[in-house]
Amino acid sequence: MKRPGHRTTRRDFLLGAGALLPASLLATRLALAGSASAGSAGGDGRFVFILMRGALDGLAAVPPVGDPDHARLRGPMAVAGTRLDDTFALHPAMRFLADRYAARELLLVHAVATPYRERSHFDGQDLLETGATTPHALQTGWLNRALSARGAAGASAAASAAGATGATGVALGANVPLVMRGPAEVSSWSPSRLASLREETLQRLADLYAGDATLAARLADALASDAVAAQALGDESMTGMPAPAGAARGDAGDMESGKATGKPGHAALGETLRAAAGFLREPQGARVAVLETTGWDTHANEGGSEGALAQRLGALDGALGEFRAAMGAAWDRTAVLMATEFGRTAAGNGTRGTDHGTGAAAFLVGGAVAGGRVLADWPGLAPGALYQGRDLQPTRDLRALLKGVLHDHLQVSDRSLDADVFPGSAAVRREQGLLRG
Amino acid sequence: MDPVAAAMATNRYGLGARPGELAGIASDPRGALHAQLAGGPPLLSGQGLVDGATALARAESLRESLRAAKRGGQADAGTAFMKVGQYYRPLFVAEARARLQCAADCERPFVERLVHFWANHFAVSVDKALVLGLAGPHEREAIRPHVLGRFADLLRASTQHPAMLMYLDNAQSIGPGSRAARFARSGVGLNENLAREILELHTLGVDGGYAQADVTEFARVLTGWSIGGGRGRLRGGEPGHYFFREALHEPGARQLLGRRYRDDGEAQGLAVLDDLARSPATARHLATKLARHFAGDVPPPALIERLAQAYLAHDGELLPVYRALVDAPEYWAQPLPKYKTPFEYVASAYRALAVPLPEGQRALAPLELLGQRTWSPGSPAGWPDRAADWDGPSALLKRLEWADQLGQRLGAQRDAAGLAQEVLGGALSAHTQEAIAHADSGAQALTLLLGSPEFLRR
Numbered sequence: 001m002k003r004p005g006h007r008t009t010r011r012d013f014l015l016g017a018g019a020l021l022p023a024s025l026l027a028t029r030l031a032l033a034g035s036a037s038a039g040s041a042g043g044d045g046r047f048v049f050i051l052m053r054g055a056l057d058g059l060a061a062v063p064p065v066g067d068p069d070h071a072r073l074r075g076p077m078a079v080a081g082t083r084l085d086d087t088f089a090l091h092p093a094m095r096f097l098a099d100r101y102a103a104r105e106l107l108l109v110h111a112v113a114t115p116y117r118e119r120s121h122f123d124g125q126d127l128l129e130t131g132a133t134t135p136h137a138l139q140t141g142w143l144n145r146a147l148s149a150r151g152a153a154g155a156s157a158a159a160s161a162a163g164a165t166g167a168t169g170v171a172l173g174a175n176v177p178l179v180m181r182g183p184a185e186v187s188s189w190s191p192s193r194l195a196s197l198r199e200e201t202l203q204r205l206a207d208l209y210a211g212d213a214t215l216a217a218r219l220a221d222a223l224a225s226d227a228v229a230a231q232a233l234g235d236e237s238m239t240g241m242p243a244p245a246g247a248a249r250g251d252a253g254d255m256e257s258g259k260a261t262g263k264p265g266h267a268a269l270g271e272t273l274r275a276a277a278g279f280l281r282e283p284q285g286a287r288v289a290v291l292e293t294t295g296w297d298t299h300a301n302e303g304g305s306e307g308a309l310a311q312r313l314g315a316l317d318g319a320l321g322e323f324r325a326a327m328g329a330a331w332d333r334t335a336v337l338m339a340t341e342f343g344r345t346a347a348g349n350g351t352r353g354t355d356h357g358t359g360a361a362a363f364l365v366g367g368a369v370a371g372g373r374v375l376a377d378w379p380g381l382a383p384g385a386l387y388q389g390r391d392l393q394p395t396r397d398l399r400a401l402l403k404g405v406l407h408d409h410l411q412v413s414d415r416s417l418d419a420d421v422f423p424g425s426a427a428v429r430r431e432q433g434l435l436r437g
Numbered sequence: 438m439d440p441v442a443a444a445m446a447t448n449r450y451g452l453g454a455r456p457g458e459l460a461g462i463a464s465d466p467r468g469a470l471h472a473q474l475a476g477g478p479p480l481l482s483g484q485g486l487v488d489g490a491t492a493l494a495r496a497e498s499l500r501e502s503l504r505a506a507k508r509g510g511q512a513d514a515g516t517a518f519m520k521v522g523q524y525y526r527p528l529f530v531a532e533a534r535a536r537l538q539c540a541a542d543c544e545r546p547f548v549e550r551l552v553h554f555w556a557n558h559f560a561v562s563v564d565k566a567l568v569l570g571l572a573g574p575h576e577r578e579a580i581r582p583h584v585l586g587r588f589a590d591l592l593r594a595s596t597q598h599p600a601m602l603m604y605l606d607n608a609q610s611i612g613p614g615s616r617a618a619r620f621a622r623s624g625v626g627l628n629e630n631l632a633r634e635i636l637e638l639h640t641l642g643v644d645g646g647y648a649q650a651d652v653t654e655f656a657r658v659l660t661g662w663s664i665g666g667g668r669g670r671l672r673g674g675e676p677g678h679y680f681f682r683e684a685l686h687e688p689g690a691r692q693l694l695g696r697r698y699r700d701d702g703e704a705q706g707l708a709v710l711d712d713l714a715r716s717p718a719t720a721r722h723l724a725t726k727l728a729r730h731f732a733g734d735v736p737p738p739a740l741i742e743r744l745a746q747a748y749l750a751h752d753g754e755l756l757p758v759y760r761a762l763v764d765a766p767e768y769w770a771q772p773l774p775k776y777k778t779p780f781e782y783v784a785s786a787y788r789a790l791a792v793p794l795p796e797g798q799r800a801l802a803p804l805e806l807l808g809q810r811t812w813s814p815g816s817p818a819g820w821p822d823r824a825a826d827w828d829g830p831s832a833l834l835k836r837l838e839w840a841d842q843l844g845q846r847l848g849a850q851r852d853a854a855g856l857a858q859e860v861l862g863g864a865l866s867a868h869t870q871e872a873i874a875h876a877d878s879g880a881q882a883l884t885l886l887l888g889s890p891e892f893l894r895r
Contacts, residue, residue: 053816122818171829174832175808176825189830190831194806194839195838196838197838198841201841201881201884201885204876204885205885205888207872208872208888208890210868211868215893218828218830219830219834221830222830226834294564294815294816295564297816299605349626349628349629350609350613350625350626350627351606351625353606355630
């Protein structure tokens with residue numbers, strides 16, 4: 001419960017009395033202000049990466065309805081959606097995205113994969129997040145290294161911006177996922193239902209962490225993010241909850257909310273993406289946000305045009321609609337990329353679901369995207385065309401897509417992309433023309 | 438007397454000290470840990486705790502009566518789901534609350550930590566609503582009885598528990614050549630989810646040397662491992678209990694992981710599980726996870742090797758492995774290497790403050806607020822176990838806000854400086870001591886204790 005009279009404590013603390021924090025700390029982490037360098041680095045693009053953990057069924061989300069084998073393989077699970085071209089349709093639950101496709105703001109990529117060719121979620125997600133070619137080879141994420149590369153390139157231009165090259169990236173959750181971890185300063189933010197700490201207590205905690213670099217950095221990052229979020233959204237929507245602090249919510253939606261996993265669930269996706277808009281749309285806001293989603297691992301009772309997966313896709317689609325509205329004019333500078341660790345089996349399994357597969361689908365949507373098309377070298381679903389006789393054969397490297405976006409939208413150089421962001425990927429040519437020129 | 442070792446024993450191996458606990462073990466901290474291992478299995482029972490079979494049978498009969506009502510045009514499918522949820526939710530709350538209560542009170546916190554470790558190793562996640570009422574029974578019925586026993590028994594009990602069979606979709610997996618498949622409509626068949634996760638997560642580990650062909654073959658082996666008391670194809674057996682359905686089982690000998698398993702019904706799968714439990718790859722996988730959990734995010738390879746050897750030398754007996762953990766010199770070299778998970782943090786705060794848990798579901802609110810709702814890791818891999826997974830900026834701020842709430846509530850009645858000595862003892866730094874001593878109020882002093890670097894780690 002917010003205490004009246006303390007409504008703006010945290011923001012005031014940071015922006016005013018916050019000078020009491022160790023100066024070096026605060027300078028690097030007022031953070032989200034560091035992105036003043038953005039304009040001078042060329043371009044002012046905003047980028048959101050949405051991780052779809054659990055292996056999204058690309059053949060349901062973007063069904064190849066024109067492929068003669070599709071209906072045979074999927075049987076009653078076959079999805080009939082919004083027709084996109086001769087081969088592909090979009091799942092009917094994704095109505096907002098269908099509109100974006102019509103407006104040429106949605107680009108779909110199909111039969112795409114990271115270099116990973118096994119079927120472990122956890123190793124697959126490791127590659128999706130690190131950008132490496134073997135699991136557990138790197139401890140940092142490609143998105144963080146891309147931010148580092150930008151920071152290095154723009155350092156001189158940014159020097160005038162209060163010396164801050166700090167956090168231009170924010171994780172929308174309590175913790176920072178691997179894709180966003182690394183040398184570049186990033187923060188995390190998630191809505192809190194507890195009362196804010198008193199200014200004096202925050203100061204004592206900051207002093208208490210003086211000898212502990214990790215905790216000191218985490219605290220300062222958190223406060224900086226909260227300040228920016230509060231500024232953008234207003235205090236009420238950040239912390240104002242009708243329930244008393246500490247009380248559990250008893251509604252049925254609770255179980256599906258995903259609060260449990262520390263990641264926003266589908267019910268909370270809209271709220272979280274609106275908060276992301278708060279960070280991203282402001283001139284001094286973050287450039288990059290990352291959001292984790294779960295629940296795509298549809299081994300049983302997946303459904304088709306309707307059903308379990310349809311509901312999840314619909315929830316995500318609705319949240320994206322809210323995000324666009326909250327971004328306002330900044331939507332035109334925005335690209336949202338949604339990707340998953342691998343696809344699912346071409347055929348349904350014995351329990352009306354699908355098992356772990358290989359080739360997947362990815363989404364790129366935003367006002368900055370040159371969309372209205374599906375990028376695919378479609379391998380087909382004929383028996384001989386399937387990977388190991390069971391999965392969609394990948395014909396495109398996801399890294400080409402990621403490199404194209406990072407280059408055109410966030411001005412990361414080819415040299416950095418080939419060597420640092422995706423080590424050893426020089427042979428993977430970045431995709432050109434993903435964004436409006 | 439070794440106050441530093443006592444603080445390490447209660448924090449790294451335990452759930453944080455209750456007042457008086459440090460003094461009680463200071464003369465022989467390691468001996469105290471060994472003594473905890475000596476007792477019987479850490480069973481848990483209590484009011485409101487219903488066994489898994491009863492809960493599942495009741496949920497199934499609810500579903501059935503709703504199906505019947507629906508056939509009569511009286512209800513929709515969504516209602517059935519809601520009714521089962523309404524039945525399961527209080528069971529879940531009672532189970533999760535009993536677990537937290539036990540963590541806050543128990544006299545054998547090291548053993549309790551081992552329960553949590555193995556429950557997380559064999560994770561079932563209640564974000565799959567079908568298992569909401571079964572995750573607690575899974576821990577009490579499949580994990581707790583075997584935590585101090587053999588890994589092979591743990592593996593079998595967890596694999597055959599209805600919670601696991603439903604969570605990883607094996608209960609309805611059907612052999613394509615089985616009797617049931619011959620009479621069924623098209624489209625029924627294998628589901629390889631459980632087979633894959635047993636190999637990848639529960640036994641060999643992802644680099645343990647298996648291929649897709651082994652996964653599929655193992656899935657065939659496991660067909661028929663199901664639950665009693667269903668309808669139609671799934672008729673027969675005790676409702677809510679594990680039941681082997683011969684009619685669903687894929688007949689024939691199977692070849693996997695370089696061995697041949699003869700056509701032997703249920704025993705075929707038991708033989709595979711036993712071989713998996715004995716594999717050196719399994720020993721290394723388990724040793725690595727245990728070492729990381731108790732010693733630090735990057736455990737020394739020599740230590741992993743010693744634990745794996747202890748496992749193999751005793752045919753998968755777990756006590757020798759735990760003893761090697763306690764005796765490992767590496768463990769006692771560095772005071773507080775791990776960042777507490779939200780559950781460990783909340784449990785340790787309750788232990789330190791010795792306050793009763795809030796009533797009912799309110800007791801679980803802190804776990805949810807801090808990002809670790811009980812039995813909800815969201816994936817069969819369980820909760821992650823490295824600092825970077827838990828120490829995000831926003832996560833820290835939430836801990837501090839919760840700590841402050843406790844401080845406001847209890848600070849006036851507590852001597853935080855004395856309490857810091859009682860619960861952190863030899864791990865308490867002069868810097869933290871000083872900060873607590875100079876706090877501007879009792880509330881703030883308690884917030885600083887609970888927010889201190891020493892209290893955030895274990």
